[in-house]
Amino acid sequence: MVHPLDRPVWNALHSRQAHLAIGGRKAVGYQRPYAMFIAGADHSEESLAAMAELVPEDGQAALVERERWPLPPGTRVVADAVIVQLVAPNGITGSEADFPFRELGETDEPDALALATLCRPGPFFARTSALGGFIGVRDEGGRLIAMAGERMKVGEFTEVSAVCTHPDHRGRGLARRLIGIVAERIVERGEIPWLHSYPDNEAALALYESLGFRRRAEVNYTIIERD
Incomplete structure (x- = not known):
């Protein structure tokens, strides 16, 4: 099937x-x-x-x-x-819902695009963050330094995507916390979180698996343009 x-x-x-x-x-x-x-x-x-x-x-x-x-x-x-496709059919472990984060909305779209352009988590456009569920962290000066959200929504499956942290703020566990919160919200709605990772990104795969994601399949990711 x-x-x-x-x-x-x-x-x-x-x-x-x-x-x-x-x-x-x-x-x-x-x-x-x-x-x-x-x-x-x-x-x-x-x-x-x-x-x-x-x-x-x-x-x-x-x-x-x-x-x-x-x-x-x-x-x-x-x-x-x-790329590796992972799903979390049994829910999320280790989510920290009390972690201080902000809901991202339309006024945050320019900052979300700027952060994604810097970190390159995957294809990201002006309104990608409007696909839903985006949350983020800002530093004391108001700069958006980390975010995660939702992208493709397939039946009962909702993708966690655009996970990125500004290079100056990596190593603080921000990505783990944001992924956990986004995925936990998906579970609370009765849906199943899923995401993609490159197979050689062992640190990311270990992080996803520690949260409850399991490898489902390998899929082909191809970017094309006109001749």
């Missing part, structure tokens, strides 16, 4: 995040201010051509698929990696 997280982009944009979708019957993508992910219905020429139309003229698009996906016509690969 195909797991919904084997095709997270397609399934998110045909379920809880359908309101954020662009495209049509053969290919869909997130509205550009939110994310760069696209997905096709199948490997047919029609679907691949529809996917190609969703790749911006002056930008990039990304695929997240467990199965290796054909390249849409007129595009080329910019980056390609196999």
Whole structure:
């Protein structure tokens, strides 16, 4: 049986995040201010051509698929990696809900984008933090120094994403606390947290597994652009 997280982009944009979708019957993508992910219905020429139309003229698009996906016509690969997908089906351990953090809203979007641009946790756009559940920590001067939030939402599964800490404030356990809080909130809503990590990031994998995440699968993460 195909797991919904084997095709997270397609399934998110045909379920809880359908309101954020662009495209049509053969290919869909997130509205550009939110994310760069696209997905096709199948490997047919029609679907691949529809996917190609969703790749911006002056930008990039990304695929997240467990199965290796054909390249849409007129595009080329910019980056390609196999990443680890983890889920926490039995809940979260070690969450510190009393940790002092702030809810991030629309007025925080510029600061969230600036922090993500510095830390590069993955594709992040002007309105990515509006996908929900973003929390953060600011220093005494008001600068946003750490954050985490939610991104793709596939049926009962909600992704923890955009986890980053300013280089000047690493080693304080901020990421662990923020991930734990975001994931615990997801569990409290009756949903299952999940996330991605690079397989060679042993420190991150150890952190996620200490919170209750378990490795589910390896998936292909491919960034493409027009030729």
